[in-house]
Amino acid sequence: MGKWYEEAVFYHMYPIGMSGAPRRNEQEKITHRFPMLESWLPHIAQLGCTAIYIGPLFESTSHGYDTKDYKLVDKRLGDNVDFCRFVKKAHDLNLKVVVDGVFNHTGREFFAFQDIQKNRESSVYCSWYRGLNFGWNSPYDDGFSYEAWRNCFELVNLNLQERAVRDYLLDVIGFWMDEFGIDGIRLDCADCLDVSFMEEMRKFTDSKKEDFWLMGEVIHGDYSRYVGAHMLNSVTNYELHKGLYSGHNDHNYFEIAHTIRRQFEANGGIYRGLKLYSFVDNHDVDRIASKLKVPGHIFPVYTLLYTLPGIPSIYYGSEWGILGRKEGGNDEPLRPAIDIGEALVENADSKILEWVRTLGRIHQEQDACAYGRYQELFLTNRQYAFARILGDGGIVVAVNNDEQEACVTIREPLPGKSYQNLITEEAVRAENGLLSLKLGPNESCILAMA
Structure with a gap:
């Protein structure tokens, strides 16, 4: 009905962590x-993922x-030929592939920064970085x-007002599109990027x-501010992410409903018509199974992730509810190595995994x-x-975050329709x-109406 990404279900892979690669x-x-x-x-x-x-x-x-x-x-993961093969195998399974674009900053080992270290004021790359000051240390x-990103001095902020920097980064994007056949880029720290650069990037990729x-x-x-016909196609919906876990932890569905009304209500929603990227965890935040006070809440949380407005995403391993919390500023517990063969055997009876597969099927079958x-x-x-x-037509969704059975009586959204339970048929x-x-404790009901 629309672009592939508007109806996608994403699977988020953090390859350095999940493959057990060295951290340095x-x-x-x-x-x-x-x-x-x-092998994943x-x-x-x-799972029913499409990207x-x-x-x-x-x-x-x-x-x-x-x-x-x-x-x-x-090189901890492989070489360019390896990734070409990965993309080809993903495409053969009808999976689109989106990669990270880290365009706000570089590392200190990037060639332009090393040239400045060597040649100081004489370097032709002095204009490539922000806040360069040879009278300081x-x-x-x-x-x-x-200038460094959030004062993390291993991340040196690029000067995106510099024409040569923009040309270099656009060339990089074109290289990944041509060399590997990728289908999209997730822009790291997009709120730090110049708006005019994002507009130029969109024009280039289009x-x-x-x-x-x-x-x-x-x-x-x-x-x-970031999504539009001449800007980005989507951004991460951190506001909904917060509501999905805290609305359950506080037994307060009003928080989630308020967020959706504010964002997507047909009359007055500030993001109506936009397709934001929805998630319940990722490589930067605690795993959803570690955030929830009631373990059973993971079932209605995933129901809402898949059925509320947005483009849903699953973070690797969370489809069977693995745990992981940040330790201070250490993200490593969120990014563990997993052998997928062993994990699937160990989690063969996982109710969470079964539910995520069911939701993936429903999302593919129900355009609504x-x-x-x-x-x-x-x-x-x-x-x-x-x-x-x-x-x-469409779907009707009901969720219960109570530990007790609940009865819900609702008026038909479209009078005179027939309804089928998409879980029990x-x-x-x-x-x-x-x-x-x-609805049983922590249970969901999804009906198709036609």
Whole structure:
């Protein structure tokens, strides 16, 4: 009905962590870990996912965001040929591939910064970085200072007002599109990028590939500043992310409903018409199973992730509920190595995994999950129901965050329709214009109406 990314379900891979690669890139030789990453692809497709966000991939010094070489795949993972093969295998399974674009800053081992270290004021790259000051010093005792991302001095802020920097980065984007056939880029720290650079990037990618997807990492602020016909296609919906776990922890569905009304309500929603990127965890925040006070809440959380407006994303391993919390500023517990063969055997009976697969199937089969107009139907602290209406049909969703059984009676969103429970496949009859639904503890109900 629309672009592929508007109806996608994403699977988020953090390759350095999940493959067990060293956290510092100090090796001379290439280690070919992409076969290990390729072994995840059938599992991802079986979840009902249709796209992969994998990154960071650029050759870097440590965690992947301190870029050393923008045109090389990180040698801890493999080489460029390996990644070409990975993309081909993903495409053969009808999985789109989106990579990280780290364009706000480089690492200290990037060639332009090293030239400044060597040639100081005489370097032709002095204009490539922001805040360069040869009368000051850096924490690394460079004999000059520079602007760093959030004062993390291993990340040196690029000057995106400099024409040569823009031309270089656009060339990098074109290289990844042409060399690997990627389908999109997730822009790291998009809220730090110059608006005019994002506009130029969109014009460039549209000219090369009309359905290329640009998604920005934005945590705070007005998401509509970054998304539009001449800007990015989407940004991360951190506001909904917060509501999805805290609305359950506080047994307060009003928080989630308020967020959706504010963002997507047909009359007055500030982001209506936009397709934001939804998630419940990622490589930067605690795992959803570690955030929830009631373990069973993970089921309605995932129901809402897949059925509320947005482009849903699953972070690797969270489909069977693995745990992980930050330890101070240490992100490593969020990014563990996993052997997918062993994990699938160990989690063969995982109810969470089974539910995520069910939701993936429903999302693929029901266009209303991606395109349906949102209509709130019922709301209390512990029960919540809504419809996604598309044409003369759609879906009805009801969730219960209580540890007790609940009965929910709602008025039909479209009178006179027939209803089928998409989980049990049973018919559900409306009486006198009302639907009566019985929900067990932490249970969800999804009805198709036609």
